[in-house]
Amino acid sequence: MKYIATIGDKSFEIEILSNGEIILNGEQLTADFQSVADQPIYSLLLDGQSYEASIHPTDSGIQVLLRGQLIDVRVEDERQRRLRESSGGQVIQSGDIHLKAPMPGLVVTIPVEEGQDVASGDNLIILESMKMQNELKAPRAGVISRLRVKTGDNVEQNQVLLILS
Amino acid sequence: MFNKVLIANRGEIAVRIIRACRELGMETAAVYSEADRSALHVRQADEAYLLGPAPSRDSYLRGDVIIDIAKRCGAGAIHPGYGFLAERDDFAQSVEEAGLVFIGPRPSAIAAMGDKGVARTTVTNAGVAVVPGTEGEGSLTDEELLQIAPKIGFPLLIKATAGGGGKGMREVQSIDQMPGLLQAARREAESAFGDGNVYLEKLILNARHIEFQILADSHGNVIHLGERECSLQRRHQKLLEEAPSPFMNEELRVKMGEVACTAARSVEYLNAGTIEFLVDRDQNFYFLEMNTRLQVEHPITEMVTGIDIVKEQIRIARGRKLRYTQDDLSINGWALECRVNAEDPYNNFLPSTGVLSSVIAPSGPGVRVDTGVYAGFEISPYYDSLISKLICWGETRGEVILRMRRALEEYRILGVKTNIPFHQTIMDSHRFIAGSFDTRFVEERFSMEDNDAEEKEDLPMIAAVLATLVSHRESQLSSQIIQRGDRDTSNWKWVSRWERMHR
Numbered sequence: 001m002k003y004i005a006t007i008g009d010k011s012f013e014i015e016i017l018s019n020g021e022i023i024l025n026g027e028q029l030t031a032d033f034q035s036v037a038d039q040p041i042y043s044l045l046l047d048g049q050s051y052e053a054s055i056h057p058t059d060s061g062i063q064v065l066l067r068g069q070l071i072d073v074r075v076e077d078e079r080q081r082r083l084r085e086s087s088g089g090q091v092i093q094s095g096d097i098h099l100k101a102p103m104p105g106l107v108v109t110i111p112v113e114e115g116q117d118v119a120s121g122d123n124l125i126i127l128e129s130m131k132m133q134n135e136l137k138a139p140r141a142g143v144i145s146r147l148r149v150k151t152g153d154n155v156e157q158n159q160v161l162l163i164l165s
Numbered sequence: 166m167f168n169k170v171l172i173a174n175r176g177e178i179a180v181r182i183i184r185a186c187r188e189l190g191m192e193t194a195a196v197y198s199e200a201d202r203s204a205l206h207v208r209q210a211d212e213a214y215l216l217g218p219a220p221s222r223d224s225y226l227r228g229d230v231i232i233d234i235a236k237r238c239g240a241g242a243i244h245p246g247y248g249f250l251a252e253r254d255d256f257a258q259s260v261e262e263a264g265l266v267f268i269g270p271r272p273s274a275i276a277a278m279g280d281k282g283v284a285r286t287t288v289t290n291a292g293v294a295v296v297p298g299t300e301g302e303g304s305l306t307d308e309e310l311l312q313i314a315p316k317i318g319f320p321l322l323i324k325a326t327a328g329g330g331g332k333g334m335r336e337v338q339s340i341d342q343m344p345g346l347l348q349a350a351r352r353e354a355e356s357a358f359g360d361g362n363v364y365l366e367k368l369i370l371n372a373r374h375i376e377f378q379i380l381a382d383s384h385g386n387v388i389h390l391g392e393r394e395c396s397l398q399r400r401h402q403k404l405l406e407e408a409p410s411p412f413m414n415e416e417l418r419v420k421m422g423e424v425a426c427t428a429a430r431s432v433e434y435l436n437a438g439t440i441e442f443l444v445d446r447d448q449n450f451y452f453l454e455m456n457t458r459l460q461v462e463h464p465i466t467e468m469v470t471g472i473d474i475v476k477e478q479i480r481i482a483r484g485r486k487l488r489y490t491q492d493d494l495s496i497n498g499w500a501l502e503c504r505v506n507a508e509d510p511y512n513n514f515l516p517s518t519g520v521l522s523s524v525i526a527p528s529g530p531g532v533r534v535d536t537g538v539y540a541g542f543e544i545s546p547y548y549d550s551l552i553s554k555l556i557c558w559g560e561t562r563g564e565v566i567l568r569m570r571r572a573l574e575e576y577r578i579l580g581v582k583t584n585i586p587f588h589q590t591i592m593d594s595h596r597f598i599a600g601s602f603d604t605r606f607v608e609e610r611f612s613m614e615d616n617d618a619e620e621k622e623d624l625p626m627i628a629a630v631l632a633t634l635v636s637h638r639e640s641q642l643s644s645q646i647i648q649r650g651d652r653d654t655s656n657w658k659w660v661s662r663w664e665r666m667h668r
Contacts, residue, residue: 005629012629064628068589073632130516
């Protein structure tokens with residue numbers, strides 16, 4: 001299988017062969033790739049060079065934490081790339097966003113109201129957890145269509161706090 | 166004299182105190198909340214007693230329950246650690262009234278240093294300089310502040326009395342700007358904290374936060390163990406400390422050390438404490454506050470002086486004389502401490518909770534790890550986010566930075582996000598290596614995207630390979646999984662119900 005991995009404005013062509021070897025920029029390399037202890041952490045031996053990274057899929061691609069650097073990678077096979085190129089690569093930002101609590105905590109302040117217009121980066125909710133006050137910000141501009149919590153509420157992790165549309 | 170110590174704390178500091186007690190041949194009693202039944206301090210202590218539910222106010226802040234337990238289990242002394250009850254003079258008082266020994270200063274010293282206004286007056290009377298300003302003088306009107314301002318001198322800061330995090334803070338360059346900025350600061354403070362009171366403070370340019378460790382015994386001896394550099398902070402939270410400070414020279418150390426001892430004597434200080442100073446680029450230094458307890462970052466002083474501060478605390482509490490005079494002390498080598506927190510440095514340092522699925526701590530020459538967690542332990546939202554303190558020692562500052570880099574790379578913590586990448590970026594930062602940073606460095610001139618490391622050029626390529634291998638593996642897996650679901654209804658229907666449920 002042939003893949004194109006893109007990081008910022010750089011892209012790499014990587015072909016994975018069925019025998020576990022890979023072709024990277026035209027060079028054939030042996031790749032021994034294993035996950036460690038059933039964790040999202042992976043060990044790669046690439047022609048004898050040892051690398052370890054923690055890897056998480058996100059909405060926009062794959063996040064690789066390697067030697068203290070967080071790198072966002074978009075991986076496509078040839079079919080996906082053709083599809084994206086023919087659709088003009090439009091990214092449409094629409095639909096409701098359900099702001100969820102990233103951790104359990106206490107709602108300290110809600111500086112917004114239902115129906116209010118907010119800009120990207122505005123504070124929506126201040127959540128106290130681990131003795132710290134954490135500002136949850138708007139991921140994009142929009143209208144607060146519903147508030148699901150009120151000041152003083154204790155919330156669980158991943159609980160929906162408000163809906164931004 | 167006491168032979169059993171009750172430790173009124175949790176986490177790494179409770180474990181640290183247990184270790185000191187063990188080495189002195191003392192018995193230990195731990196206390197714990199319902200969330201901490203399987204915490205390391207409970208497992209390691211000789212005895213352990215339940216305090217109550219997880220929230221601090223129902224457990225680790227219940228001084229009355231703690232004193233009761235101490236009396237019941239026959240502990241003769243209570244060590245408060247840091248945080249929780251450590252700087253509460255009423256608790257220290259109750260411990261003494263219960264006939265127990267409080268391992269720390271006298272209640273009067275805690276009270277004097279705990280109140281900013283009293284502390285400033287006390288040390289000023291003893292001839293110690295404080296940051297010029299009106300903090301602790303109560304709420305003043307705009308007219309009064311405008312009158313005082315020229316005496317403090319410009320530039321100065323307007324700060325919110327109830328403040329924190331820079332809210333309600335304004336920098337003032339001249340008197341003409343001041344009325345307008347006062348209004349703005351009061352408005353912002355009012356909306357952020359519901360309290361519009363402000364005070365003035367001289368703005369110290371390129372300020373460094375340097376603190377001195379003090380030991381004082383009950384025979385009137387006071388010594389200092391040198392300084393710690395704590396300028397690397399974020400929102401007034403220290404992240405990384407070092408001893409000695411790259412900014413310090415012997416002459417300044419002697420001068421500041423003497424002042425620190427004077428400040429401690431002014432409140433008849435007993436046991437271990439820390440005097441915090443702000444130091445400007447011209448080496449003028451000002452008293453900031455005194456922490457009347459053991460500090461989180463005490464290990465770096467232990468590494469460069471060879472003195473076990475917690476054991477000294479216990480000896481002092483037993484009424485013994487200090488074993489050292491100021492002349493016995495010298496600074497050997499260099500030490501760094503990185504606070505490893507359950508926080509995501511890539512997402513605004515948001516705390517991260519969860520079960521630690523795997524922990525592999527670094528070891529080897531010159532590396533010390535103080536921690537209270539282990540694989541399988543849950544980082545809960547009830548307490549602070551400190552997972553461990555990684556402390557390294559080296560002969561020189563250069564060696565300790567290289568050693569810390571090595572140790573950070575060895576550290577594997579899975580299950581929660583940690584700020585280890587932040588520390589790695591700092592260790593690679595040219596400004597940190599050159600020692601040219603101040604208290605505003607992390608917030609204003611540092612970003613996780615700055616990367617001064619040179620040999621990392623092929624990392625993006627390796628990351629690309631790793632990401633490709635992962636997505637290849639996933640697409641292989643999913644092509645095997647796609648088949649009719651086991652559910653009796655269509656998957657589309659099920660997904661739509663599930664989504665609606667989560668609205």
